[in-house]
Amino acid sequence: MIYFSICSRKNKQPKSLQKLIDYCKKYSNLDVKVSYDATSIYEGHNQNISFFNNLKNINDEDIIVMCHDDLQIISHIDDLVKYVNYARKPGVGFLGVAGSCLMPPDGAWWNARHSRNARGFVFQGVSKETMTPNYFGNSGATVVMDGCFLAATYDTIKKVGINEPAYLKTGWDFYDIHLTYKAYLDGYTNYTVPIIIMHESSGQMREGWYAARKRFMAHHASTIPYSKLIVDKTNGLP
Secondary structure (H helix, E strand, C coil), X not given: CEEEEEEECCCCCCCHHHHHHHHHHCCCCEXXXXXXXXXXXXXXXXXXXXXXXXXXXCCCCCEEEEECCCEEECCCHHHHHHHHHHHHCCCEEEEECEEECCXXXXXXXXXXXXXXXXXXXXXXXXXXXXXXXXXXXXXXXXXXXXXXXXXXXXXXXHHHCCXXXXXXXXXXXXXXXXXXXXXXXXXXXXXXXXXXXXXXCXXXXXXXXXXXXXXXXXXXXXXXXXXXXXXXXXXXXX
16 A cells, blocks of 8 residues: 655645645555645654555555645656556665755755766646756665655654654754655665656745755765765666
C-alpha cells in the first residue's frame, strides 16, 4: 500500500490540492490524508501517519509519500508505483524528484546544478498548457532532496524519525534537507527517481528558510564538506 501524507491550510489551499487528492482516490492501492493547520510540518505528517496506522495498521514495507499540497502528479499510476517501490530495496532511504549529490556552501541544494552535482526534474506552473521544465540532472543517488515529493517505507521513516530536531526550531523550513541528510548520515542511500510532477511553487524562500539554513549549516559544519557523492559513479536507480 502507498499512503500520501499532505500538509495544508484550510484558508489557503492551492488549486493543485484537490487534483492530487482525486489522483490518489482513483486507485485502490493509494490512500491519502491531509492535515490542515498543523503547528509544524512534522506534526502534520505525524498526525497523518498515526491516522493511517490506527485505521489500517501500516506494515513496515508500506510506503509513505510526504508531499506538498501544491503539486500534481503527471506520471501514470504504473510508473508511480514502479518507482516508489524502489524504497523497499535494502539500504534505500528516501526517494524524491529533485536533489543534490552534495550540499553547496550557500546551503541551497539546487545551486549544485552549476557544478553538475544536482539531480532530478520537475515541471513548474499551474497548468499543463503553461508549465515550464526545470531540469537539475539525471536520476541517481543523492545526499539531500527537495521536500515537494519524498517517499520511504514506514520502517525507514520510523528509524530516521520525523520529529522536529531541536537545532532547527522553525517548524516548516529545511525539514526535507534535515530528513534526507539524516538518512544519508545514518547509512541510507537516497535517490531521485523519474516521477513526473507539476509544482505550483514559484520557489521563493520565506524568512524562516534563511534562519533554518543558517542553523542547519552550523549544526552540520563538521560533516557537510565531506558529504559528497561522485556523480558519474552514482547515476541510475538502486
